Amino acid sequence: MQRTAILGAIGLLAVAAVSSCTTPARHSPQSLNLFAWSEYVPWSVIDGFTRETGIAVNYETYASNEEMLAKLISGAQRYDLIQPSEYTAEALIKERRLMPIDWSKVPNIRNVGAQYQHLRHDPDQQYTVPWMVGSVGIVVNTAKVADDIKGYADVFREPHKGRIVVINDPREIVSWALATIGKDPNDVTPETLAQIEPLLRRWLPLVKVYDSDSPKTALLNGDVDLGIVWSGEAALLYRENPRFRYILPAEGAHQFIDSLAIPANAANPDAAMAFMNYILRPEVSRLISAEFPYTNPNLEARKLLSAAELANPASYPPGDPRLVTFGDIGPSAVQIDKLVTDLKAAS
Amino acid sequence: MRTTATAFAAPVGPSRPPTPTAWLLIAPLVLWVAVFVVAPTLIMLVYSVSTRGTLGGVVFGFTLENYAALLDRTYLYIIVRSIGFAAITTAICLLAAYPAAYRIGRAAERWRHRLLMLVMIPFWTSFLIRTYAWVTILKNEGPLNGLLVHYGLIGEPLELLYTSGAVVLGLVYTFLPFMILPIYASVEKLDPALVEAALDLGAAPLRAFWKVIVPLTAPGIRAGVLLVFIPALGIYAVNDILGGGRVDMIGNIIENQFKGTARNWPFGSALAVVLILAFALAFWLTSAQEAAEHRGAEEPAVTVP
Numbered sequence: 001m002q003r004t005a006i007l008g009a010i011g012l013l014a015v016a017a018v019s020s021c022t023t024p025a026r027h028s029p030q031s032l033n034l035f036a037w038s039e040y041v042p043w044s045v046i047d048g049f050t051r052e053t054g055i056a057v058n059y060e061t062y063a064s065n066e067e068m069l070a071k072l073i074s075g076a077q078r079y080d081l082i083q084p085s086e087y088t089a090e091a092l093i094k095e096r097r098l099m100p101i102d103w104s105k106v107p108n109i110r111n112v113g114a115q116y117q118h119l120r121h122d123p124d125q126q127y128t129v130p131w132m133v134g135s136v137g138i139v140v141n142t143a144k145v146a147d148d149i150k151g152y153a154d155v156f157r158e159p160h161k162g163r164i165v166v167i168n169d170p171r172e173i174v175s176w177a178l179a180t181i182g183k184d185p186n187d188v189t190p191e192t193l194a195q196i197e198p199l200l201r202r203w204l205p206l207v208k209v210y211d212s213d214s215p216k217t218a219l220l221n222g223d224v225d226l227g228i229v230w231s232g233e234a235a236l237l238y239r240e241n242p243r244f245r246y247i248l249p250a251e252g253a254h255q256f257i258d259s260l261a262i263p264a265n266a267a268n269p270d271a272a273m274a275f276m277n278y279i280l281r282p283e284v285s286r287l288i289s290a291e292f293p294y295t296n297p298n299l300e301a302r303k304l305l306s307a308a309e310l311a312n313p314a315s316y317p318p319g320d321p322r323l324v325t326f327g328d329i330g331p332s333a334v335q336i337d338k339l340v341t342d343l344k345a346a347s
Numbered sequence: 348m349r350t351t352a353t354a355f356a357a358p359v360g361p362s363r364p365p366t367p368t369a370w371l372l373i374a375p376l377v378l379w380v381a382v383f384v385v386a387p388t389l390i391m392l393v394y395s396v397s398t399r400g401t402l403g404g405v406v407f408g409f410t411l412e413n414y415a416a417l418l419d420r421t422y423l424y425i426i427v428r429s430i431g432f433a434a435i436t437t438a439i440c441l442l443a444a445y446p447a448a449y450r451i452g453r454a455a456e457r458w459r460h461r462l463l464m465l466v467m468i469p470f471w472t473s474f475l476i477r478t479y480a481w482v483t484i485l486k487n488e489g490p491l492n493g494l495l496v497h498y499g500l501i502g503e504p505l506e507l508l509y510t511s512g513a514v515v516l517g518l519v520y521t522f523l524p525f526m527i528l529p530i531y532a533s534v535e536k537l538d539p540a541l542v543e544a545a546l547d548l549g550a551a552p553l554r555a556f557w558k559v560i561v562p563l564t565a566p567g568i569r570a571g572v573l574l575v576f577i578p579a580l581g582i583y584a585v586n587d588i589l590g591g592g593r594v595d596m597i598g599n600i601i602e603n604q605f606k607g608t609a610r611n612w613p614f615g616s617a618l619a620v621v622l623i624l625a626f627a628l629a630f631w632l633t634s635a636q637e638a639a640e641h642r643g644a645e646e647p648a649v650t651v652p
Contacts, residue, residue, distance in 0.1 A: 344595060
């Protein structure tokens with residue numbers, strides 16, 4: 001999904017470049033520069049917001065948190081609203097790059113479940129509005145894999161060699177190994193990395209495909225039978241065919257929380273807060289869920305979902321899974337990248 | 348009669364200093380090169396000696412540690428492997444493109460343009476979409492495996508997608524036109540009388556090919572080799588889509604430093620500088636060869652009795 005989005009982003013950039021020449025007053029109260037993940041904000045929501053408020057939305061997209069950061073800190077463009085994941089929001093808050101939200105302008109925050117607020121990335125709930133919540137878990141094609149898969153250790157076994165797709169993200173890959181040896185996924189130090197190295201050295205040669213853009217493709221095409229993927233991808237697979245079962249690993253899984261936040265240098269924070277309040281309305285939030293079946297943190301919106309939507313185990317996992325959010329790990333990210341690059345080259 | 352064919356291909360005009368009008372005419376090009384080539388390269392050089400910023404970006408300074416980090420088994424392996432893939436791609440492209448370009452170049456006038464059009468038609472579709480089309484063709488339950496199994500040529504579907512072979516196939520497919528077009532341009536200029544003369548004077552077809560046709564089309568071959576090798580060395584999308592991203596190419600490593608977990612712009616810049624040096628080396632090697640041939644042209648290389 002993200003690669004097509006890059007093309008989309010280039011297109012939007014071109015449009016933005018042209019419109020910046022023709023409309024000098026783009027930072028008037030009548031426009032909102034939204035910089036968000038590709039394939040994550042339905043056009044019906046953007047159009048509805050513009051119809052109601054008269055505020056035009058410039059929707060520019062990115063495919064990774066780091067790509068967003070790169071453009072944000074380059075300062076080439078001022079954005080009113082960004083959509084960071086929890087660990088990126090934490091880093092931005094630490095660096096004082098976000099603007100506090102005036103909750104009197106966003107009263108609909110009350111619709112968001114208490115379990116999704118005051119988390120480690122924004123302990124005082126000052127800067128972020130939860131957008132969607134998801135997890136990274138295991139997908140099994142039950143028509144091809146008979147064994148009972150409970151966790152990472154069951155996926156990375158010799159009989160599954162060449163039958164596994166995983167998302168191509170060193171931070172995620174390392175977190176699975178950390179969870180397997182009983183460590184917190186945020187406990188990234190040279191010592192813990194040395195501890196998981198032998199495990200990853202065994203695991204990575206078993207992987208057939210690394211794909212963050214659309215890991216569901218290799219599963220749907222029958223090229224692989226197991227995967228560790230975003231829950232939204234798993235939900236779409238399940239919708240396509242219920243033989244694709246989503247399992248949250250017993251060792252613990254990453255729960256990501258994507259939020260809306262306002263950059264400190266935003267030109268139009270009022271429009272940004274109006275947008276936040278708009279998407280928190282149950283009937284609007286419901287539209288987002290229909291298109292992107294992640295876990296909706298808006299409990300009032302959940303009441304409007306169909307029984308089938310709520311029964312999708314990838315969107316609303318049953319039971320009480322162990323979920324951990326990611327924290328900002330600072331420069332350790334370089335070591336993670338190196339470790340996974342080394343092991344991939346060696347496998 | 349003592350000469351080689353290349354002498355015909357290298358007319359040397361009188362050199363004069365450019366007039367003010369000439370400067371005016373090339374000013375837009377100079378400006379373009381300054382803004383879009385020189386400036387970004389300088390920025391990259393500066394970044395490559397800086398240190399990593401917290402959120403990405405760089406903290407300016409002077410350090411060589413980003414270059415030191417390159418002297419590492421993994422990165423050297425990845426660089427060598429990337430060069431290998433680019434070289435194999437270039438070789439296959441050359442072998443496949445030469446006969447095609449030659450045939451198109453020697454075709455009758457009214458056919459030539461239609462055939463050239465066929466070479467260029469794929470460009471009407473996005474490169475990514477064409478690459479994803481190969482995923483559909485090569486996948487386990489795809490049409491290629493389906494056909495082979497249907498006709499009993501294989502019992503089980505072959506593992507075609509997500510292999511090194513698929514990566515090379517994708518690279519050759521992507522870059523073939525870049526080899527065909529410059530060779531075609533050289534072939535078109537080739538004077539058939541020279542080939543006939545060689546044959547009339549007793550050269551066997553193979554000898555005529557090596558001694559007359561190849562030297563006369565060498566400029567096209569060199570241009571094609573550069574046009575294929577250089578982008579093939581930096582491209583990473585084909586590796587991701589058709590290779591399953593299992594082994595990184597140098598392009599992947601650079602991408603990861605900017606858009607991935609590491610957020611290490613200085614190191615990414617250092618890698619990019621090395622890649623530019625590799626390009627410069629490839630360019631220098633081909634032009635050195637060209638210069639050598641020109642020098643050789645003044646010597647009696649072929650003596651046709």
